[in-house]
Amino acid sequence: MKPETPIALPQRGPALHERREQIIRAALDHFRHYGYSKTSVADLAKAIGVSSAYVYKFFESKQAIGEAVCTHSLGQIDDALREIAQSENSASDRLKELFASLLSKSLALFFEERKLHDIAAVAAANHWNSAKNHRAALYSILKHVINEGRESGEFESETPLDEVCMAIASVMTPFSHPLMLEEKTPEQLEERVLVITNLVLRSLVK
């Protein structure tokens, strides 16, 4: 069975890519309406008018589809944050905006779209790569801003850069982690993100 897919892959590239996207869109739609656990690969196949076997050509399991959906949603957050990080504002202002935006977008993803919450919980519990990649993206966005703040003389630069970035990425965890977001009200989280942003800035600004 094994040699089938890889050999044919290069020629079918673009069409395959579209099909993959179509499955992801159908999955996102189903997860939003019925939740991850109540959606089967057969449901998705039916929704786009193909067989389950055909879906399995693209994704080896329901989990693989789930990871692709998470990668897609978290990638949208990363893109928005990357845009903030590249603005012309001072490094302090960019950090403030980054943290506020990380919270509001994570809340929107996990809670306004309530049904997506169960996939996030499964992802967190099982250490999916989508969550790991999201953390890596946040880290590099943060590093970019801190580094620019150091170069412009706005931030202290005595502490090793990686130590500073690791510490700040860690203190931001409660504002992007589905299990932690669940424990507080949005108002409590907004208050906390403000006071922690201020603490971080006091630790950075010379």
Add this chain to the structure above:
Amino acid sequence: MKPETPIALPQRGPALHERREQIIRAALDHFRHYGYSKTSVADLAKAIGVSSAYVYKFFESKQAIGEAVCTHSLGQIDDALREIAQSENSASDRLKELFASLLSKSLALFFEERKLHDIAAVAAANHWNSAKNHRAALYSILKHVINEGRESGEFESETPLDEVCMAIASVMTPFSHPLMLEEKTPEQLEERVLVITNLVLRSLVK
């Protein structure tokens, strides 16, 4: 039924207190060996040679016993931290020791005694008072040290004290929260507690 217990209470005070302690000790012992969910009130009653009805005179439900056990265990952490907070060391050194100790004691409670973890998860998910009281204790211990650091001129005192304490208490959450402790290895947590402690100190020290 109601008037029975309260009327007799004052005279039976000390004996009742001992009985309560005995139930808590038996519960802690059972939760350690079999876990919270697999222990029944009948098991505890049997272990100390009384009827379930007798146990219910002291605790209205298994949850009430669970909360008492948590209060007992978390209270031991609070006592150890309070002792650190009252030492003669500089405020910075006391904060370092507080955070390292919070992490190591929380890890010991939830993970070295693996079976106690399920009660901690139930407590966190259901917002038991024991967890709320523990957070309040941490907050006041922190406030004591920060305040002394301000009075001695070691720490900045421009930022409102409550804002500083709320921010620091929040950034310490991942080192005392059973669900968060579960996601990293002890080595990762120890590295993180160090870099976050340094970040906090950079934000405080003038």
